[in-house]
Amino acid sequence: MYTDYIGLTSTKVKNVVERELVRRFADSIGDNHPIYIDEETGKQSRFGTNIAPPTFPRVLRSGTIDGLKLPLNGLIHGEQIYHYERPLLIGEEVYCYSKIEDYYEKEGSTGKMGFLKMRRYGEDSNGHLIFTEESITIITETVRRSLNV
Template sequence: MSKEWIGKTSNKVKNTVDRLLVKRFAESIGDLHPIFVDETYGEKSKYGVNIAPPTFPRVFDYGVLEGVDLPMKGLIHGEETYQYERPLLVGEEVYCYTIIQDYYERKGKSGDMGFVVIKRVGEDAKGNIIFTEIQNVIITEAVRKGINV
């Protein structure tokens, strides 16, 4: 884990806000609001189409961060926030990428912990930002030393 990660940016990846995925996602989170799942309701809405639930971007591909090797197991999800410029529209293409915004360390009860601040961005085809997500990931001492957790 290193401060050298700060500023690293992934490649942009094209994702599609797929109607069936939006419906399945809405079902999985228990929010079947008609703006997410009812096509007629979406057509009559101010957007003219259905929109995706606010946390839907979790299913997107955000590209590869070369040289950043976060463990696949044992990380702690610290915090996550989304900021939208507008809703995600069903059927649209979204170009997503990741930026490492910060890395710092703190002492905890069970040893040193690393904190990675990850920014994920979704843009439309013209490069306009649709949403940003800021996520804090905690890397425990056990994970940092490669101990099976």
């Protein structure tokens, strides 16, 4: 179903780690640690500024992969793993892009399920890797039928 997309990569998209967005994100996940939101704590930290929570890259844009169309409803979030070289710093520019790593299918109790494995990358303005995010999206038989595949 999505095997033709394996290896394809999106173009890089510039994002800015904005203080207010980090504050709202921290508030939404219920983690108001001072390192995320208190400017004085950030200045006193080893980073010299505030940082973003570990799952913050979820809100960063990472471009689109030509031709890849996923349904808007019915997908299941299967897994998500982050790896950091260093934290995301408030105010910095981050260039993000995605790559389709794999697609495979398994038979489940309600029919065939597809597993789409994607990896997202975040780099600084010099092209140095900051983080990777690996995710697996599950496409159920019901969703597959709605796509007529």
